Amino acid sequence: MKKRMTAKLGSAAAIVLTAGVFMGMSACAQESAIDPNQEYTITFWDINSSELDSKYKPREKALDEMAELYPNVKVETSYFQDLQYREKLPVSAAANELPDFFFNWVGGTTDALVKAGQVLNLTAYEDELVPMWEDAAADSCYSDGELYYMPSVMQAYMLYCNVDLLSEYGLEVPKTYDDLQKIISVLSENGVNAMTAGGKDYYPIAILQEIFDLRLAGSEMMLKQLNGEESFDTEITVKSAQLMADLYAKGGFPKNVLSMDSNDAFAQFTTGKAAMMYGGNWNSGMLDAAGLPFEVKVINFPSVEGEIDSNAMLGGACDIYMINSEVENPDAVIEWIKEFMKRFTKYQVEDGGCIGGWKIDDIDTTNMGPITQQQNELLTTATDMIRNWDLLMDFEKALNLYTKIEEVFVGQSDADTFGADMESIVRD
Amino acid sequence: MNYDGMPVFRINGTQVFEEVLMEKVLGNKKVVFAFIFPAAFIFSVFVLIPILMSVGFSLTNWQYGEPEISFIGLKNYGTIFTQNDGLFLKAVGNSLKYMFASVFIMVPLAFILASLLATGQKGGKIFMTILFLPVVISGTIVGQMWIKLYNYDYGVFNLLLRASGLGRFADDWLGNPQTAIWAVIITCIWQGMPYTLLMFYAAVKGIPEEILESAALDGAVGIKRMRYIILPSCRAILEVCLTFAVINSFKIYDIIVSMTNGGPMNATEVPSTQMITVLFRGYDYGRGSAMAVFIVLECLVCTLVIRKAMKERK
Numbered sequence: 001m002k003k004r005m006t007a008k009l010g011s012a013a014a015i016v017l018t019a020g021v022f023m024g025m026s027a028c029a030q031e032s033a034i035d036p037n038q039e040y041t042i043t044f045w046d047i048n049s050s051e052l053d054s055k056y057k058p059r060e061k062a063l064d065e066m067a068e069l070y071p072n073v074k075v076e077t078s079y080f081q082d083l084q085y086r087e088k089l090p091v092s093a094a095a096n097e098l099p100d101f102f103f104n105w106v107g108g109t110t111d112a113l114v115k116a117g118q119v120l121n122l123t124a125y126e127d128e129l130v131p132m133w134e135d136a137a138a139d140s141c142y143s144d145g146e147l148y149y150m151p152s153v154m155q156a157y158m159l160y161c162n163v164d165l166l167s168e169y170g171l172e173v174p175k176t177y178d179d180l181q182k183i184i185s186v187l188s189e190n191g192v193n194a195m196t197a198g199g200k201d202y203y204p205i206a207i208l209q210e211i212f213d214l215r216l217a218g219s220e221m222m223l224k225q226l227n228g229e230e231s232f233d234t235e236i237t238v239k240s241a242q243l244m245a246d247l248y249a250k251g252g253f254p255k256n257v258l259s260m261d262s263n264d265a266f267a268q269f270t271t272g273k274a275a276m277m278y279g280g281n282w283n284s285g286m287l288d289a290a291g292l293p294f295e296v297k298v299i300n301f302p303s304v305e306g307e308i309d310s311n312a313m314l315g316g317a318c319d320i321y322m323i324n325s326e327v328e329n330p331d332a333v334i335e336w337i338k339e340f341m342k343r344f345t346k347y348q349v350e351d352g353g354c355i356g357g358w359k360i361d362d363i364d365t366t367n368m369g370p371i372t373q374q375q376n377e378l379l380t381t382a383t384d385m386i387r388n389w390d391l392l393m394d395f396e397k398a399l400n401l402y403t404k405i406e407e408v409f410v411g412q413s414d415a416d417t418f419g420a421d422m423e424s425i426v427r428d
Numbered sequence: 429m430n431y432d433g434m435p436v437f438r439i440n441g442t443q444v445f446e447e448v449l450m451e452k453v454l455g456n457k458k459v460v461f462a463f464i465f466p467a468a469f470i471f472s473v474f475v476l477i478p479i480l481m482s483v484g485f486s487l488t489n490w491q492y493g494e495p496e497i498s499f500i501g502l503k504n505y506g507t508i509f510t511q512n513d514g515l516f517l518k519a520v521g522n523s524l525k526y527m528f529a530s531v532f533i534m535v536p537l538a539f540i541l542a543s544l545l546a547t548g549q550k551g552g553k554i555f556m557t558i559l560f561l562p563v564v565i566s567g568t569i570v571g572q573m574w575i576k577l578y579n580y581d582y583g584v585f586n587l588l589l590r591a592s593g594l595g596r597f598a599d600d601w602l603g604n605p606q607t608a609i610w611a612v613i614i615t616c617i618w619q620g621m622p623y624t625l626l627m628f629y630a631a632v633k634g635i636p637e638e639i640l641e642s643a644a645l646d647g648a649v650g651i652k653r654m655r656y657i658i659l660p661s662c663r664a665i666l667e668v669c670l671t672f673a674v675i676n677s678f679k680i681y682d683i684i685v686s687m688t689n690g691g692p693m694n695a696t697e698v699p700s701t702q703m704i705t706v707l708f709r710g711y712d713y714g715r716g717s718a719m720a721v722f723i724v725l726e727c728l729v730c731t732l733v734i735r736k737a738m739k740e741r742k
Binding site: 086087090091093094109111112113114115116199200202254255256257258259260394395396399400403406407412428 | 491492493494495511512513515575578579580581600601602603604605608688689691692693694705706708709710711712713
């Protein structure tokens with residue numbers, strides 16, 4: 001079994017637009033594992049418990065359709081808020097009280113659940129399932145080379161630029177790191193924030209170091225470093241940290257960047273108080289919905305001198321779903337989940353901003369705003385993609401790494417030692 | 429035995445004095461057991477057994493997902509202080525800062541305010557009501573409120589500094605690792621003080637008026653009255669307040685998570701945030717339990733120290 005951690009996304013347009021295999025509607029035509037004369041009950045846990053949450057409506061729509069398609073399958077749902085779920089999941093797992101089908105974040109309890117034997121091994125279904133998924137999404141569904149998870153939506157990070165604000169100071173959307181520095185220099189002289197980020201949430205700062213590292217080292221090298229085949233203590237790691245630190249040192253971020261969370265950063269961008277925001281694709285839908293009075297251009301992070309691939313993007317599957325290893329009628333449950341996930345993913349994509357982990361060919365783009373459409377076009381240019389690697393580490397190591405990155409970012413720690421520090425944190 | 433003035437009960441028409449009745453009741457072991465059992469049962473199930481279980485877990489290498497759990501003695505207690513560059517030690521240091529601020533700032537301030545409000549200051553009751561408000565607001569909301577007050581751009585503190593020509597001192601109070609912990613401690617004290625204040629207020633109100641009046645005749649007014657009359661009269665409550673202040677400073681969690689989430693750069697980590705991270709994010713139940721036991725021991729030791737110190741002062 002090949003565990004594919006990186007993916008060529010030459011055909012990334014497929015994420016939302018190009019043809020894939022959408023087998024849902026033909027499910028009934030094939031020999032079904034779901035016996036219409038038998039009653040089934042599936043217990044299902046997910047996050048986003050409020051109607052205002054992004055997943056809620058797409059999920060209810062998909063569940064309604066599934067109730068019509070399979071009236072003999074009763075689904076018992078329980079929804080939780082994120083923080084509540086982060087604690088509920090491990091506690092329920094320890095008490096062996098997991099439902100049949102449940103949500104998890106990549107890099108959370110995933111490997112621990114597998115090790116504990118509580119997740120159904122899907123390797124026997126691999127030939128059927130994996131061709132229905134985007135490559136970058138499928139990469140996130142393996143543990144020790146075995147297929148265990150199902151993807152939902154993917155994430156990718158991009159630079160959102162306020163074109164009007166930049167034009168006001170005679171500036172254009174940056175194509176290179178030098179352009180970025182020029183923008184920072186001009187805007188900071190005029191008391192305007194060039195970039196914004198929610199440093200309180202840690203990852204918005206970490207992804208800056210990670211995108212520089214991806215560009216300079218490439219995803220294969222990054223994965224070798226993570227797997228211990230190569231050291232992090234390299235000039236490239238140091239350079240990536242230095243490039244990140246220079247952005248802050250030159251006044252590229254607001255003074256309170258470390259006390260702002262992602263919502264504050266989003267508000268700063270949407271109110272025109274910051275010209276650029278490097279963030280996840282989920283911002284696209286929200287920016288469209290905000291009805292901004294200025295033009296927004298979505299671009300990949302500017303290219304850096306000495307980079308391997310200027311089209312490489314940070315991203316991959318983040319939301320995944322798991323099936324309990326003790327589930328009754330696994331064939332029937334998998335068939336139901338497969339049909340449900342295709343619909344659920346499709347409606348999340350159509351609802352705005354999401355990147356589907358399943359190949360879907362009948363996406364209705366009529367409700368998509370201009371920023372989401374720009375995002376989708378941008379994704380077609382991505383040639384290499386890797387998940388932000390803090391998600392690939394265990395949580396405590398990631399937290400230590402976040403702290404170290406923040407220290408370098410604000411100049412409290414030297415970038416020269418960052419490679420050695422990172423090596424020691426990851427190998428600890 | 430003199431039964432004059434003692435409360436009288438009638439059982440089956442016979443007069444029974446309270447003291448006699450109590451002696452009878454306490455002499456019956458079955459009755460004593462019946463009274464003690466419910467409380468002892470609840471205490472055991474919800475307090476004692478979980479603590480003992482935590483002690484047991486803390487002596488193992490139990491990590492969620494690992495098939496084997498083995499006894500490793502006190503190793504976790506060493507690991508919590510050495511792992512992650514001694515982050516837990518830093519967290520303990522932060523909780524000690526909060527403890528000192530509570531003991532040496534919050535408690536004296538609450539005592540002074542209570543003494544002033546309870547001894548005939550005009551509008552004392554209104555002030556008490558206003559001052560008590562923070563207690564009824566949840567920690568998360570208090571945290572969110574103070575985030576706005578500390579905001580670099582529009583926070584009231586920075587606005588005041590800028591308006592008074594001291595703009596150079598305006599800071600990102602929660603984003604600066606040097607100021608973040610103190611900014612959080614101020615918030616915690618703001619929320620915690622009214623509770624202490626209320627206890628002192630009740631204690632001061634309980635001092636007989638004649639004592640205060642005769643003290644005033646002897647010249648004990650103002651600070652002297654506070655030092656020599658009110659404070660000694662509130663000794664028992666002072667002990668309770670100090671104990672609560674210390675325990676709360678080791679238990680603090682919600683306000684920290686709401687305001688800084690332990691950041692920036694771990695500057696506001698406290699033992700409970702570390703414990704939750706290790707238990708529910710790192711799934712290391714052995715090490716997390718060691719942290720939990722450490723917090724319990726920390727509270728226990730400090731409580732004993734306070735009791736001993738107060739006893740000696742007596």
